[in-house]
Amino acid sequence: MSTDSYATASRAADLAAPISLTAPSGIDREAHHRLDEAWLAAAWSHPTTRVFVVSGGQALIDDTPDGRTELVMTPSFEAPVTETHRYFLGTDADGVRYFALQKDALPGRMDQSARPAGLREAGLLLSPRDAGLLVHAVALENWQRMHRFCSRCGERTVIAAAGHIRRCPACGAEHYPRTDPAVIMLVTDDEDRALLGRQVHWPEGRFSTLAGFVEPGESIEQSVRREVFEEAGVTVGDVEYIASQPWPFPSSLMLGFMARATSAEIDVDGEEIHEARWFSREELRAAFESGEVLPPYGISIAARLLELWYGKPLPKPGELT
């Protein structure tokens, strides 16, 4: 692969594997219905409507006889009673409407194979439809939990718009779900080596792309350059956007980039990043095979960025002996 290979392979469609939580879910969110209580009540009680419970970032998932994994959903008349924490998530192409209920606990398991799962596990297993529904519900739940009080006057707020607004009864303020932009970038140098770092709290051998939050008053390109310099002491020139991924842990949106270094010397900050190294493809392959570097796993866009540079699928944990 040439040094400029990523420039020609930069569209998300060219990524060697789909990015979890990013595929089209086929759900129309129908935001224009969120303030229409009569419409919502009719949608809720319709016999084809499907409901799942979200609690602490988890929902029940189950395996199907044909080998798939699904969210456990019920008709609304079988759903546990809820007072206010009901999120309308949207409608699929068949006209089926979906709601999530935010509860303090998940319902009892209906059969042996149903089990609670968070997005990090379920995101790898569920269909794009179910993964999209779950990521929407978890993002709303996280926001609702952390924004119970008005940031303007301190009064307790109440849920509105089928989970998408919190209103303050004292001062009238309306609060909307927030998403915190974060940048994640694979930095390459003149020799087309990739810069990977190990965070202070990560286990030995786990290396990944650098990442960080966008700061107030900063463009995302500036954020990429600042984060790379702060964490690894490397200066960055060209920055190319690749793809994004919702990351509600608790409320981020990961913006994925390829970035070109204009310096090679590494000087890690020691606070966030414990160690950073340049890897050629051959060096990374050898490090995977020797066990010095652990293959990436999980749903993060980091693995997809690395794969885009690597030029072929990365080994999965357990594939190496």
Ligand SMILES: [Zn+2]
């Ligand atoms: Zn207020």
